Amino acid sequence: MNNTQVNAANSGSDTRCVVCDTQNCTPLIKINNIPIHCNRLWNAKEDAVAASTGTMNLVFCNHCGHVFNQDFDPDRMDYDPDYENSLHYSPRFQDYADSLAQGLIDKFSLHGKDIIEIGCGKGDFLKALCKLGNNTGVGFDPSFEDNRDGQSQKNFSVIKDFYSDKYSSYGADLICCRHVLEHIQYPAALLNTVKKAIGDRLESIVFFEVPDGAFTLKDMGIWDLIYEHCSYFTSNSLSYAFSKNGYTELGQESAFDGQFLGIEAKLNPTTQDFEPARFNLPKNTGLATAAAKFATNYQEKVSYWKKQLNQHAQTNKKVVLWGAGSKGVTFLNVMKSSGQVEYIVDINPHKQGKFVAGSGQEIVSPEFLKTYQPDIVLVMNPIYQTEIQESLNKMGLNATCHAV
Numbered sequence: 001m002n003n004t005q006v007n008a009a010n011s012g013s014d015t016r017c018v019v020c021d022t023q024n025c026t027p028l029i030k031i032n033n034i035p036i037h038c039n040r041l042w043n044a045k046e047d048a049v050a051a052s053t054g055t056m057n058l059v060f061c062n063h064c065g066h067v068f069n070q071d072f073d074p075d076r077m078d079y080d081p082d083y084e085n086s087l088h089y090s091p092r093f094q095d096y097a098d099s100l101a102q103g104l105i106d107k108f109s110l111h112g113k114d115i116i117e118i119g120c121g122k123g124d125f126l127k128a129l130c131k132l133g134n135n136t137g138v139g140f141d142p143s144f145e146d147n148r149d150g151q152s153q154k155n156f157s158v159i160k161d162f163y164s165d166k167y168s169s170y171g172a173d174l175i176c177c178r179h180v181l182e183h184i185q186y187p188a189a190l191l192n193t194v195k196k197a198i199g200d201r202l203e204s205i206v207f208f209e210v211p212d213g214a215f216t217l218k219d220m221g222i223w224d225l226i227y228e229h230c231s232y233f234t235s236n237s238l239s240y241a242f243s244k245n246g247y248t249e250l251g252q253e254s255a256f257d258g259q260f261l262g263i264e265a266k267l268n269p270t271t272q273d274f275e276p277a278r279f280n281l282p283k284n285t286g287l288a289t290a291a292a293k294f295a296t297n298y299q300e301k302v303s304y305w306k307k308q309l310n311q312h313a314q315t316n317k318k319v320v321l322w323g324a325g326s327k328g329v330t331f332l333n334v335m336k337s338s339g340q341v342e343y344i345v346d347i348n349p350h351k352q353g354k355f356v357a358g359s360g361q362e363i364v365s366p367e368f369l370k371t372y373q374p375d376i377v378l379v380m381n382p383i384y385q386t387e388i389q390e391s392l393n394k395m396g397l398n399a400t401c402h403a404v
């Protein structure tokens, strides 16, 4: 069986940054045997355990502040309907997505407009944009499933394909793209595709959202390190990528308790040359210091949780995780040889009854806990702790809740 191992990262000295193309990268950490598709659901435990794995060989670019996996192999990625990453079953997440949609509608007066969403997943965010602003939306995503929620919505359609140049005839007042850019080896490829699609419609607004790499690097959000995410944008590297590829940045916003980063931009109508010097990583970001300490801090955090799980196992405490998203899957894989976590809870019914890639735990419903009676519930994202505690209280469970 594969165990997730951590080594010192390979030298990044001759590696070129995927955003700024300079050779000024510092190795961060190398993590072996992590699932290639951490959000792929498996119907059988044996298949889940045998899921293919890859290597995360993270480096930090000292020039633009970008973090990326220099061993990423895009040929190993494919996304199909078994790829389940909808977070929309959480009221907390839904509130966030709805307020983000409303914020964009208000800011850019999006009423009765055309909206495109690249990588719309199951379509929840695009539906909100259409509904709240009476807009017309076209989404692009090969993993979209028709009529999954049983509710049809007018002015909303999805093309089950990757967005590419061949769809450049679909003009839009807003082109949004959430949690996609970090999956693409060279961000310029997608940014150029969007640029071509916009063509001469210079008033089109572009909105991208990515996980904030600073949260991983500085706040040790290490459970967000997944193979699918080859890029970890920091505010500076995000600005760099957009400016270098012909956009004018309108603004950036930190969201979801500092875990996400949003950028609004338009095409740059001038042919002015890009000035890289303007985007050198400012000294005061603290990112270079965090990068230097990252490997040590990573090991410490992992050791702490391994020790916790082993102690719980020795005292016969039943531990479950809550949240079978990227964070939960990563945690279970990194902890694979420690303790005995048998189940992971998720409120998304499409995940229940399936198995976690790599480590093989079964995903169960919250109700299952009434029978299982866990002693400890580990919450994979502190942002959901209140809603999880409420669910436990409603079910009359006394389990102790800890954020991981």
Ligand SMILES: [Zn+2]
Residues within 6 Å of the ligand: 017, 018, 019, 020, 021, 022, 061, 062, 063, 064, 065, 066
């Ligand atoms: Zn760079």
